[in-house]
């Protein structure tokens with residue numbers, strides 16, 4: 566792949582043409598906040614936490630869906646970006662009912678971690694306090710809409726890795742919801758294979774194992790790499 570040269574935080578660096586800016590920044594050891602990105606899944610630029618400034622543009626760009634380009638001048642942690650990141654996190658907390666103290670993922674939650682890392686110690690916006698249901702119809706797992714940040718990792722892992730496409734999004738804006746099947750109880754979905762991949766990739770306590778109690782739920786992402794490497798090496802091709 567052709568090499569491109571660009572400037573990141575005033576340092577001259579090189580990357581591969583076609584590579585995403587986020588993957589280059591990770592290679593360079595620059596820690597970028599992310600919530601919707603997960604290694605092994607396609608990127609959608611949804612959470613906007615990985616935003617960067619590009620010289621010559623007033624717009625901000627999500628690094629996960631921006632390819633590196635020759636001559637780019639990138640800034641990753643300006644005051645403007647830090648303020649926006651904090652604002653995004655506050656809006657996420659204000660939109661649903663993220664009550665960490667009684668959440669099964671308290672202490673292992675990526676939203677909570679990002680809030681702490683980005684200095685979000687309070688929320689300046691009015692909480693919407695929506696009246697949201699839980700779906701406990703599945704024999705193994707639970708969906709709690711109160712904790713969902715609509716990152717769509719569950720949608721993507723079920724579609725791209727498991728191939729079942731149980732999950733999707735319905736509605737718009739603050740009324741968007743993750744739905745199973747044709748907006749039916751998860752337990753009634755015929756396409757769910759009960760694999761639990763969606764639960765393991767969920768960054769918050771929105772998808773959890775049935776029976777987990779406060780702070781018990783800790784997610785494992787490693788299976789994604791294991792599956793993708795195995796498929797690449799055709800480890801399970803017995804034909």
Ligand code: FES
Nearest residue numbers: 610612613615629
């Ligand atoms: Fe890039 Fe969410 S990680 S927008």
